[in-house]
Amino acid sequence: xxxxxxRVSFAGMLVTLGIVYGDIGTSPxxxxxxxxGDAGKMGNISPxxxxxxxxxxxxxxxxxxxxxxxxxxxxxxxxxxxGIFALYALxxxxxxxxxxxxxxxxxxxxxxxxxTPAVTVTSAIEGLKNQHLGPVAFSNSQHDVLLITxxxxxxxxxxxxxGTGTIGQSFGPVMVLWFGFLSVFGVINLLDYPMVLKAxxxxxxxxxxxxxxxxxxxxxxxxxxxATTGAEALxxxxxxxxxxxxxxxxxxVYAALFLNYLGQGxxxxxxxxxxxxxxxxxxxxFYEMLPGNWRLFGIVIATLxxxxxxxxxxxxxxxxxxxxxxxxxxxxxxxxxxxxxxxQIYISNVxxxxxxxxxxxxxxxxxxxxxxxxxxxxxxxxxLMTTVLLYEFLKxxxxxxxxxxxxLFFGTIEAIFLIASLVKFIHGGYVTLTxxxxxxYIMWxxxxxxxxxxxxxxxxxYVSLLDYRDQLQExxxxxxxxxxxxxxxxxxxxxxxxxxKRSTMYSILDQEPKRAKVYWFVTVNxxxxxxxxxxTVDMLGTNNIVNVQLYLGFRKSQSVSVYLHQIVDHLVDQGxxxxxxxxxxxQRKRKVGxxxxxxxxxxxxxxxxxxxxxxxxxxxxxxxxxxxxxxASPTSWYGLEFSNVVEESSPxxxxxxxxxxxxQRKIYHYxxxxxxx
Numbered sequence: 001x002x003x004x005x006x007r008v009s010f011a012g013m014l015v016t017l018g019i020v021y022g023d024i025g026t027s028p029x030x031x032x033x034x035x036x037g038d039a040g041k042m043g044n045i046s047p048x049x050x051x052x053x054x055x056x057x058x059x060x061x062x063x064x065x066x067x068x069x070x071x072x073x074x075x076x077x078x079x080x081x082x083g084i085f086a087l088y089a090l091x092x093x094x095x096x097x098x099x100x101x102x103x104x105x106x107x108x109x110x111x112x113x114x115x116t117p118a119v120t121v122t123s124a125i126e127g128l129k130n131q132h133l134g135p136v137a138f139s140n141s142q143h144d145v146l147l148i149t150x151x152x153x154x155x156x157x158x159x160x161x162x163g164t165g166t167i168g169q170s171f172g173p174v175m176v177l178w179f180g181f182l183s184v185f186g187v188i189n190l191l192d193y194p195m196v197l198k199a200x201x202x203x204x205x206x207x208x209x210x211x212x213x214x215x216x217x218x219x220x221x222x223x224x225x226x227a228t229t230g231a232e233a234l235x236x237x238x239x240x241x242x243x244x245x246x247x248x249x250x251x252x253v254y255a256a257l258f259l260n261y262l263g264q265g266x267x268x269x270x271x272x273x274x275x276x277x278x279x280x281x282x283x284x285x286f287y288e289m290l291p292g293n294w295r296l297f298g299i300v301i302a303t304l305x306x307x308x309x310x311x312x313x314x315x316x317x318x319x320x321x322x323x324x325x326x327x328x329x330x331x332x333x334x335x336x337x338x339x340x341x342x343x344q345i346y347i348s349n350v351x352x353x354x355x356x357x358x359x360x361x362x363x364x365x366x367x368x369x370x371x372x373x374x375x376x377x378x379x380x381x382x383x384l385m386t387t388v389l390l391y392e393f394l395k396x397x398x399x400x401x402x403x404x405x406x407x408l409f410f411g412t413i414e415a416i417f418l419i420a421s422l423v424k425f426i427h428g429g430y431v432t433l434t435x436x437x438x439x440x441y442i443m444w445x446x447x448x449x450x451x452x453x454x455x456x457x458x459x460x461x462y463v464s465l466l467d468y469r470d471q472l473q474e475x476x477x478x479x480x481x482x483x484x485x486x487x488x489x490x491x492x493x494x495x496x497x498x499x500x501k502r503s504t505m506y507s508i509l510d511q512e513p514k515r516a517k518v519y520w521f522v523t524v525n526x527x528x529x530x531x532x533x534x535x536t537v538d539m540l541g542t543n544n545i546v547n548v549q550l551y552l553g554f555r556k557s558q559s560v561s562v563y564l565h566q567i568v569d570h571l572v573d574q575g576x577x578x579x580x581x582x583x584x585x586x587q588r589k590r591k592v593g594x595x596x597x598x599x600x601x602x603x604x605x606x607x608x609x610x611x612x613x614x615x616x617x618x619x620x621x622x623x624x625x626x627x628x629x630x631x632a633s634p635t636s637w638y639g640l641e642f643s644n645v646v647e648e649s650s651p652x653x654x655x656x657x658x659x660x661x662x663x664q665r666k667i668y669h670y671x672x673x674x675x676x677x
Contacts, residue, residue, distance in 0.1 A: 022175070029305075037281055038223055068387075081238065196262050220420070222421045236316035317350055365431075445620055456621075473545070490519075600649075
């Protein structure tokens, strides 16, 4: 891990505020508004309702965000990465069934990530209605709100390519100002009704769940849960900023949030029966409690904070997808590292897919109130799945009974939140659940399609490269076979005992004998050092069969052709390989011949006629290959766009099962136009 993330620093804390707390930090924009909606209208609200609701918020943040995620879950890091997939990677050896909570939870948080940017930015932009910003006057049109929201979100997704470090440094000061703003105006309004401080007692949190002043009963928790939806994103973003910087900043963020909730609560209590407010059900106390001269500034800073809220989910999505690729939950995608910190990444495909879905959500719902009704349902599922995996993690350092008690404690609370949030399904929750199921289906097909394929690939599908040394050397010298290329390269993983997929040898020897002077089998290994580049060579006791293990830092481009030319130069200079001086060349003193890279594309056509594979397995395997073919190609993955690449199709199974029911009935011979049996 980069040393910048191993210690607490002012710069690290600034980046942390910029990219981690956006989601949970903007909850004061809509939580109290949702609670007013639960009450029906302002006139129905009593001091007991407000104090009880704020007490629920305080203890939800304390139990779920602080205790579960900051104190416990963040100890479960995988090479300093957080999130549900990192947690699964730590415990997957415990039991095979753990794959199910990992897939469900991962799909749910990725789906929820499409709604967070939509609801936060839209709710903030709606505050600009009928406002004047210098010479600019904003209308009351919701269509204008949607257009501005679309532009803001597009700009946000465009700047992702510059890296979270750059973004965090620019967003950090804004979030410092935001949390300071929350605290100051929270305290100012709190002083008008100090009795709201009773919300610190858990008694009022429990009382409100059963009090007659709470007309929605347990379903009030659906609105309360909005205050902690960013907890899972906080855990996922740990790898971007480091655990210690989160430890140092969370108490400050928690205090700022709670002070603002107290201030909003005090304002609501003091103005619930005012003639201007008592019949309103759609009211945002965050804006209303600001003095006239500060309201416009509050709208501007809230809009900026809402943009940063989207950032927290976007960066968390990159991390989750990268981990999912490593765990073989998702197809291979091009991952870029805009900075020297390995954990800070950018995935173009994810960025633009997330952008499209988010904008679709904005225009489908049309306003933030409808989005809020759907918000948070999927994330409760993720939290439950995280608790299941956390139990498996805690069993090792703690006794099983203690780990189970902790898991049941959090699981019970989260199950109650899930039940309370189910009412959101008919109000828009079906959208995020539909997105979740689509993501889950892709993960399911990719992971289990690969597992079923491996199941049917018997040991005969792998062969020892050592067994083919003599044939390769003989083919290389056989002048009766036209020379295919000087250097024939296969990007294929060779196992420690020289096991290689049969399809590779089938390509060289069976499809069309490929005569080359040198046969290369190259494996690319990514390392944790940004600009590392080195390699090992195993000649397998020959002078023309080369097993290359290439080790590249995570910021090095995978331009395999460039590296191979240098490796040939080194081996020729050392006398390991014979010089490959080409007869014609634009380069003087060139010692390297031509290269051809062979890419083998597996095709599922042979699945149809394979009676040994069941219908469901055929669909899984075919779907897996389809996803493989529409995502990052080996040519782009290995930087071979300008190289001589030959693509070949190969059946999944070179060794086909014999049909045991095939029986010879007759043989016919044809002699002098007469048929004899």
